[in-house]
Amino acid sequence: MHRIGYLLGDRFQVMALASQSVFEYANIAAGETFYSIENFSVAGGEVRSSLGMAVGTRPLGGRMAIDTWIAAGVNNPLTAPPSAEVLKFLRKAAMRARRIAGICTGGFVLAEAGLLANRRATTHWAYAREMMGRFPDIQLDEDRIYVVDGPIWTSAGMTAGLDLALGMVEKDLGADIARSVAHKLVMHQRRSGGQSQHSEMLDLAPKSDRIQDALNYARKHLSRPLTVEELASQAHLSPRQFSRVFTLETGQSPAKAIEGLRLEAARLMIEKSRHSLEVIAKETGFRDRRHMREVFMRGFGVPPREMRREARPGER
Known part of the structure; x- marks a missing residue:
């Protein structure tokens, strides 16, 4: 025993x-x-x-x-x-x-x-x-x-x-x-320990308006490549200053934060829309469906197809 x-x-x-x-x-x-x-x-x-x-x-x-x-x-x-x-x-x-x-x-x-x-x-x-x-x-x-x-x-x-x-x-x-x-126990999905705890959108919470403006811009343009230079211009900072201030205020690099925003947006589309995974990958700025799958495995521990199956039984 x-x-x-x-x-x-x-x-x-x-x-x-x-x-x-x-x-x-x-x-x-x-x-x-x-x-x-x-x-x-x-x-x-x-x-x-x-x-x-x-x-x-x-x-x-x-x-x-x-x-x-x-x-x-x-x-x-x-x-x-x-x-x-x-x-x-x-x-x-x-x-x-x-x-x-x-x-x-x-x-x-x-x-x-x-x-x-x-x-x-x-x-x-x-x-x-x-x-x-x-x-x-x-x-x-x-x-x-x-x-x-x-x-x-x-x-x-x-x-x-x-x-x-x-x-x-x-x-x-x-x-x-x-x-x-x-x-x-009617546990909807047996989570293996790799899934995200919370929303990326809520976690960043920068202190200054200029970094918040850059994030708002990013959220509206996730289908674009979104380089540091482009985001820095929205904050009216040089790329180097932007990267330093962004990391200081959010605790993440711009690249890591944008990946998190893409991941969260893709998850919401998968759970709530009927778009194909190819369309979702394109709309949220991933290189392709394979790239989106790699990021999902790192972030959630399950592939996009499995997440859709759990959210919308009977669909693929």
């Missing part, structure tokens, strides 16, 4: 408990009790969730034979740092447990314990830059649903915790069981 311990702190984000259903249904699909689940807190007893619901927990301590520890997040990790007892416990647990995970902002708990140092990780998009600033030794993949680096697993926010749990089930019991669980 594989024992899973959920580490809950005061006002933990209640969505973390939803991921326990993944392990519950894995047992059903496997026809045996492969997973056992217990909730823990520093002192044990009742712990209040972000919704105010009380959950019973066991106290931490002793040499507990837990295979997987999962740290739940909180709605705002900046105002609810983990206790010294939790950090000390996790450092010891990391030497004994098979794997340790942080769901949503639970990644901050692992980071504070030093478990993410020099590792790849992710967290809720709203706190990604805060994590990068506070823990520069983390290789943060801020645009990923979940990340696995050796024995350390981290997920993005909210429902991404279900994807992380399902990834564990696939690792432990195989793809057939994972698909069965996803089907029973």
Whole structure:
């Protein structure tokens, strides 16, 4: 039996408990009790969730034979740092447990314990830059649903915790069981961890009007090549100045940002229009359909055709 311990702190984000259903249904699909689940807190007893619901927990301590520890997040990790007892416990647990995970902002708990140092990780998009600033030794993949680096697993926010749990089930019991669980839980698409967390359009948010003007121009002319020189002229800057200011304000190079805008526009067209993939590639500025597919695989982890199939069943 594989024992899973959920580490809950005061006002933990209640969505973390939803991921326990993944392990519950894995047992059903496997026809045996492969997973056992217990909730823990520093002192044990009742712990209040972000919704105010009380959950019973066991106290931490002793040499507990837990295979997987999962740290739940909180709605705002900046105002609810983990206790010294939790950090000390996790450092010891990391030497004994098979794997340790942080769901949503639970990644901050692992980071504070030093478990993410020099590792790849992710967290809720709203706190990604805060994590990068506070823990520069983390290789943060801020645009990923979940990340696995050796024995350390981290997920993005909210429902991404279900994807992380399902990834564990696939690792432990195989793809057939994972698909069965996803089907029973009516998970629309089993996401493998490579999909984007959020909209590129919302994430750039430059501080100055001149960079915003250049982005507005780019959004309206995605079918064009959109060189740095062309965008710089819209901002009334030299190409060199534009590249420097753009990167400073958005955290991305102009080329990376434009690729993201093309990707987002193509995704929306695929999901909402009946245009062919060739037309969509042309309208959103990709060289051709093959180029669009390459960028989709990097950005979303699935090809355009598969995304259309999920969004519009029966179409190709």
